[in-house]
Amino acid sequence: MIGKLTGKVDHIDKDTVLIDVMGVGYIVFCSNMTIKKLSVQQENVSLIIETYVREDQISLYGFYDTHEKYWFGELTKIKGVGPKLALTILGTLTPDALVKAIALQDKTSFAPITGVGPKLIERLLTELKSHKNISNIVISSDAETHVTNTRYDAQTDAISALVNLGYAKHEAYQVTNRLIANNDNVTTEQLIKLALKELSK
Numbered sequence: 001m002i003g004k005l006t007g008k009v010d011h012i013d014k015d016t017v018l019i020d021v022m023g024v025g026y027i028v029f030c031s032n033m034t035i036k037k038l039s040v041q042q043e044n045v046s047l048i049i050e051t052y053v054r055e056d057q058i059s060l061y062g063f064y065d066t067h068e069k070y071w072f073g074e075l076t077k078i079k080g081v082g083p084k085l086a087l088t089i090l091g092t093l094t095p096d097a098l099v100k101a102i103a104l105q106d107k108t109s110f111a112p113i114t115g116v117g118p119k120l121i122e123r124l125l126t127e128l129k130s131h132k133n134i135s136n137i138v139i140s141s142d143a144e145t146h147v148t149n150t151r152y153d154a155q156t157d158a159i160s161a162l163v164n165l166g167y168a169k170h171e172a173y174q175v176t177n178r179l180i181a182n183n184d185n186v187t188t189e190q191l192i193k194l195a196l197k198e199l200s201k
Contacts, residue, residue: 008041009040009042015030017038019062028061029083031068032091033091034064048062050072050083052083059083068095080123089113093109102129108155108159112173154191158188175195178198179198
């Protein structure tokens with residue numbers, strides 16, 4: 001089993017990197033977050049590896065740090081989440097953002113992730129909320145949870161409206177997420193207006 005690879009980055013594709021280790025090239029699947037930290041011809045790159053062996057192929061999944069690898073393993077324990085979907089999730093949500101989303105039961109955080117529908121979001125939040133690393137997080141009060149739910153409703157409605165206007169779902173999510181962070185009590189109507197202003201720049 002391969003646990004770690006150190007070498008030069010020969011090529012970067014959409015979801016894989018080719019690492020040259022002493023003349024041998026290894027194709028490694030990586031999350032978008034990890035790929036962003038790499039560059040072609042970068043020397044002495046080390047990736048922590050999770051090896052998946054099937055009858056017809058061996059696949060390598062690489063991670064920049066152990067935190068990402070840990071949550072990759074936890075995600076793949078959930079029914080319906082294979083290794084590639086786990087990478088897709090971690091390509092949108094950092095491990096810290098994932099933990100926060102689960103602790104707050106924030107469905108909106110998963111909205112822009114391709115391949116993650118409402119039923120799977122519910123399963124992820126339900127099965128991971130009792131995880132030891134989640135249960136150690138204390139939500140300060142019921143009021144904070146209420147605010148989170150209110151923001152979720154406003155953001156969900158705003159994203160739906162923006163998508164109907166022709167904007168990409170992931171783009172609508174990113175803009176509204178940023179706006180909500182700076183506007184605690186924003187309404188759906190206000191959020192749509194602010195988002196349209198941002199998107200028109």
